[in-house]
Amino acid sequence: VLTRTFLWQDASGRSTEFKYERLVSMAEPQLAALRVTIKPVNWSGSLRIENFLDAEVDNIDFHKGGYQMRPERYYFVDLESAVSQAADGLLMTVKTRTNPYRVAEAVRFRLTCEGRQAGAASLVRKEKKRIAAHKQVSVKAGMVYTLEKMIGLATSRDGHQGIRLGQAADGVAARALARGFDRVCADHAVAWVKRWRTGDVEITGHFSDQQAMRFSIFHLCQFVNPEDTKVNIGSRGLTAEMHYGNCFWDTELFILPYYIYTWPEAARALLSYRYQTLPEARNKARRLFFKGAMYPWMSSYPGREQADYWEYANIAIHIVGDVHYALEHYYQATADEGFMEKYGAEIVFETARFWNSRAYYNPRRRAYMINTVKGPNEYDGVVNNNTYTNWQARFNLQKAAALARAWKREKPGAWRRVSRKIRLTEAELKSWEKTAQGLFIHYDRRKKLYLEDDQFLDKEPFDLKALKPGRKIITERGVSWDTLLRLQIVKQADVLLLMTLFPDSFTAGQKKAAWNFYEPKTCHDSSLSPNTHAIMAAQLDLPEKAMFYWDETARLDIDDSMENSYLGVHSACVGGTWQIAILGFAGMRLLADGFAFNPRLPKRWQGLRFTLNHSNRLLQVALGKRETILSLAPEAGKPMTVFLGKRRLTLQPGEERRIRG
Ligand code: BGC
Numbered sequence: 001v002l003t004r005t006f007l008w009q010d011a012s013g014r015s016t017e018f019k020y021e022r023l024v025s026m027a028e029p030q031l032a033a034l035r036v037t038i039k040p041v042n043w044s045g046s047l048r049i050e051n052f053l054d055a056e057v058d059n060i061d062f063h064k065g066g067y068q069m070r071p072e073r074y075y076f077v078d079l080e081s082a083v084s085q086a087a088d089g090l091l092m093t094v095k096t097r098t099n100p101y102r103v104a105e106a107v108r109f110r111l112t113c114e115g116r117q118a119g120a121a122s123l124v125r126k127e128k129k130r131i132a133a134h135k136q137v138s139v140k141a142g143m144v145y146t147l148e149k150m151i152g153l154a155t156s157r158d159g160h161q162g163i164r165l166g167q168a169a170d171g172v173a174a175r176a177l178a179r180g181f182d183r184v185c186a187d188h189a190v191a192w193v194k195r196w197r198t199g200d201v202e203i204t205g206h207f208s209d210q211q212a213m214r215f216s217i218f219h220l221c222q223f224v225n226p227e228d229t230k231v232n233i234g235s236r237g238l239t240a241e242m243h244y245g246n247c248f249w250d251t252e253l254f255i256l257p258y259y260i261y262t263w264p265e266a267a268r269a270l271l272s273y274r275y276q277t278l279p280e281a282r283n284k285a286r287r288l289f290f291k292g293a294m295y296p297w298m299s300s301y302p303g304r305e306q307a308d309y310w311e312y313a314n315i316a317i318h319i320v321g322d323v324h325y326a327l328e329h330y331y332q333a334t335a336d337e338g339f340m341e342k343y344g345a346e347i348v349f350e351t352a353r354f355w356n357s358r359a360y361y362n363p364r365r366r367a368y369m370i371n372t373v374k375g376p377n378e379y380d381g382v383v384n385n386n387t388y389t390n391w392q393a394r395f396n397l398q399k400a401a402a403l404a405r406a407w408k409r410e411k412p413g414a415w416r417r418v419s420r421k422i423r424l425t426e427a428e429l430k431s432w433e434k435t436a437q438g439l440f441i442h443y444d445r446r447k448k449l450y451l452e453d454d455q456f457l458d459k460e461p462f463d464l465k466a467l468k469p470g471r472k473i474i475t476e477r478g479v480s481w482d483t484l485l486r487l488q489i490v491k492q493a494d495v496l497l498l499m500t501l502f503p504d505s506f507t508a509g510q511k512k513a514a515w516n517f518y519e520p521k522t523c524h525d526s527s528l529s530p531n532t533h534a535i536m537a538a539q540l541d542l543p544e545k546a547m548f549y550w551d552e553t554a555r556l557d558i559d560d561s562m563e564n565s566y567l568g569v570h571s572a573c574v575g576g577t578w579q580i581a582i583l584g585f586a587g588m589r590l591l592a593d594g595f596a597f598n599p600r601l602p603k604r605w606q607g608l609r610f611t612l613n614h615s616n617r618l619l620q621v622a623l624g625k626r627e628t629i630l631s632l633a634p635e636a637g638k639p640m641t642v643f644l645g646k647r648r649l650t651l652q653p654g655e656e657r658r659i660r661g
Pocket of ligand 1: 235243248249250376378491492525526528572
């Protein structure tokens, strides 16, 4: 509940106390509620309250200078109708411009004074794109006036048609007003308590770290809707219009893990979005002469590419592997066979098909290559054989072939259904295996160094310390795009990200070499970068670096340290905050049957407590300086294996274990 109180003193010396309480209901996503309490302190007289609905909504122009391709103020809805409802109610219907969606918004309100209805009937006034209801009341000094206002929303996307759309929105508002703000608020609180029970992370010993963590969890919980498989999470969640609300790989790699382990229904809904948008991903592949499914770099519903430039739209193809990685991650942690059979397998096979048609056999290098791509380090321009991309492609091809072979043996029914549906052949599986085996991965054996791509080493080295200090992104500090392309500057974790995603595929020596080489060259111009560095630093036992990058991540939006939080909360970053605590400081690894932990708690923390879900079994973990407590929920059904450092434990459902040291 967002609460704001203030004392207003006007020019003629009148003082009025205000209290605003507002919420968007967690129990009923179509409902928002507002309560305004007004107390004239030292005056009596006339007070006018204006309630209105406004269809003149516009998007801010965030791409100043050049990149913006749309008018400065971008209006995305047209007014259809605006009417008053009953005594104190308004209803407005608008239509979105690019897609033919209709949205109805209804408001119902009530003004009371000490429990009794107050004020005259409201006067309704229609303006060009607004409708307003004015309420006049004569107020007395010292009395308290309360305005309760309920807002209901309905969209044609949810199946409401014609007149029923308005009725649905108004019904939500009217029912809520009948219940009153206190009950609406209580239902909201109950729904939140349920989320915090499995989704909270408790940090003891450091207030602002705890605050940052809960700030992140709050956003993670409110910007997802497990009931809706047609939407995803925008790069700025629900807080502003940066990137026009489209989603990126931010979801799959940086946000989704939180849901996988604490709210699998939400993870499932997000992956279902990728299934729903599979037809568009197939279209995109076809249009560019590839096979299978090519997910868009910037995706809206129904999954069409929204990136303005070919340099992102057509070649930032690691997104295809990222979607597959996320699916695999979800599958391993949840063992959700039903989802795989109904939706997942098709994504795995179609993405593998894409890679197989995108990779090219180069006889000169005697290897399969993936040329002309943009890897996670966007400042490297257009490159050949981005290690991150090739690795994800290989993983995708290997997993697809393995899944097909396993299903052929163990699930012939499921195999028949999917292979017939998408016409998969044995020859294709063989081809996937061959491509996977021959995919080029750039590795310098002598230096134990994985190279970002074919060209990175040929670029001119550059000392980032030579730049003017500041947290603004490099291009806003006067470095031109061509300069970035020329120099060894890494925008965000690339090879290091790969190493945190596949922690067991690299030796400690390789990780160290990568850290020493890339970390000094990375300017973290993306909020997706410091969290990976924090995890990596924790795993490499570099506590000061880990803490530095934790601070950069966890407080990025609270402190507005990138000076761009007005464009919205960085959703990958709030997801990253959770990941640092769990993967970095708790050192969690997912195992086939449970988890492994290798805790390295920051000095300034006394303890870290969280809950993780593995295949419908909830494990509570409390890490302290001297003791660890592990408890498996009684409903778990079967035991779980947990490694704490080198110790192997088997926990029975309902069992709690205290481990000293
Ligand atoms: C980053 C991308 C990210 C996008 C949306 C860019 O600045 O480089 O990796 O997906 O922002 O958050």
